[in-house]
Amino acid sequence: MAVAVVVVLGGLLFAYYANYILDRTTAVDRARVDKKAGSAADREQPAFVSTVIPRDIEQDPPENFVVLLDRKLTANEQAGLTAISAGGDGLDVWRFLKPLGGRLVEYASPSIFPNDGLEDGHDESEGMWSQSFNLNLNSDRSTGLTVNSMTAVKDACRPSTAQAVVDLPPAGSEGRQGLMWDLSGGTKDRPHGPYVLDDGEGQGKLYFRRNVIELGNGQSNMAMHIQPRVSDQTCTWHIDASYTDTSGTHTQRIPSRTGTFTTETVPRKPVQYFTHVIGEGWGCTGQVIRENCPATETVERFPPTWFK
CATH class of the missing domain: 1.20.5 (Single alpha-helices involved in coiled-coils or other helix-helix interfaces)
Known part of the structure; x- marks a missing residue:
């Protein structure tokens, strides 16, 4: 045993x-x-995940904007619009028009770059309209990666098809941190940027000439305000982000797969045009009921600069 x-x-x-x-x-x-x-x-897994967050108009209204509709306003809707006082931040106008199918387009004032203009000599006044949004980039990878370039690519551009334009014209420019691309022109016209929007010495400079974006390896996500600008055509577009990791250089599309962004322009001669003239009230032109618009003669004498 x-x-x-x-x-x-x-x-x-x-x-x-x-x-x-x-x-x-x-x-x-x-x-x-x-x-x-x-x-x-x-x-x-994807090198990083991109999340697009539309601008919260109620919490963060742009300083000056236009509302577009793909149809004409009816007589009752015109009366309802012109009964609104358009002072302040314009949110009462937006709240009235949004349920009717309204879409907001921001003025992109060229004076947002008062320092030395744009670094590559591009004409900063070309892109007049914008629909800004916030873009978050986040990576769950255990190893780091470096985004060293982001290129805007136009997928298609076309003239605006909006029928009605409600215009709250600018009284000044809006300072805001972020990146700006100029997508002016048609599909074949090359986008310019991204440029730095931030106040300070970097304003108007090409962002990726001096900066990179580090992701993965425990890095916090990158949050950016994006301001794409167009002039006379509405464009759908996407971003090709070039990044490097331990295996080399790669490109990832933002939004992923076949997703696109859309940035709208304002038609040169809309079927209906409404604007508010300080001290006079609403003015309107086109196929409208003029009795609702006491400032129509002023608008006809001094039309907006983008009318042609």
Whole structure:
């Protein structure tokens, strides 16, 4: 009996030490295999995730804006609009028009770059209209990556099809941190940017000449305000982001797959045009009920600069 116990204990000790020695001798190889497998799994997922957050008009209204509709306002809707006082931030006008299908377009004043203009000499006054949004980039990768370029690519451009324009004209420019692309012109016209919107010495400079975006490896997400600008055509577009990681240089589309952004322009000669003249009230031109618009003659004498 004692001999059997000794044999069993000896077998257990031998198995323990054999496993211990095997673990020690194969630890490096297993670590390499695990690391390689982890890196492969890391690269199987997208380098980063892009999240687009529309501007919250109620909480963060632009200083000056236009509302577009794809149809004409009815007589009752015109009466309802012109009964609104258009002073202040214009939100009462927006709240009236949004349920009718209204879409907001911001004025993009050229004076937003008062320092030295744009770094590459591009004419900053070309892109007059904007629909800004916030873009968040986040990566769950365990290894880091560096976004060193973001290029705007136009997918298609066309003239505006809006029928009615309600215009709250600008009284000044809006200072805001972020990036600006100028998408003026048609599909074949090259986009310009992105430029730095921030106040300070970097304003109007090309962002990626001096900056990169670090993601992954525990880095916090990158949140950016994006202001795309158009002039005489509405454009759908996307961003090609170039990044580098341990395996080389790659490109990822924003939005992902076949997604696009749309930035609308304002028609040169809308079927209906409404604006508020300070001290006189509403003025309107086109297929409208003029009795609702006491400032119509003023609007006809001094039309907006973008009318042609």
